[in-house]
Amino acid sequence: MKDDRGVYYHPFPxxxxxxxxxxxxxxxxxxxxxxGEDVALWDxxxxxxxxxxxxxxxxxxPTHFDPQRAYDLHVARAVLEEAGRK
Numbered sequence: 479m480k481d482d483r484g485v486y487y488h489p490f491p492x493x494x495x496x497x498x499x500x501x502x503x504x505x506x507x508x509x510x511x512x513x514g515e516d517v518a519l520w521d522x523x524x525x526x527x528x529x530x531x532x533x534x535x536x537x538x539x540p541t542h543f544d545p546q547r548a549y550d551l552h553v554a555r556a557v558l559e560e561a562g563r564k
Contacts, residue, residue: 483512483520485561489548500554501525507554528554 479486486497495514500507508525531549 479557480561485557486512487550487553487557489550489553498548498550498554500558502558507551507558509549509554511548 483497484499484501486499488494488496489498489511490496497512499510499512502508507528509528509531510520510525511523512520526549528549528551531545535545535549
């Protein structure tokens, strides 16, 4: 999907108020989270490269938030590929 912020997917399909925006810069996938329930999130957190996401996942302690589900490299590539076809 795409809007004025860019290409995105819903990392939690049961909550369409949360969107994960993605972009590809020189072969690196970047992620940025947006939430309609917390609009300041967009301004407070910038774009994060996939490598930083991987490092954070290696260091994380189990919580209610599953970053592997939210930051999905395969889904990101698929939505970027689909957006490029349009």
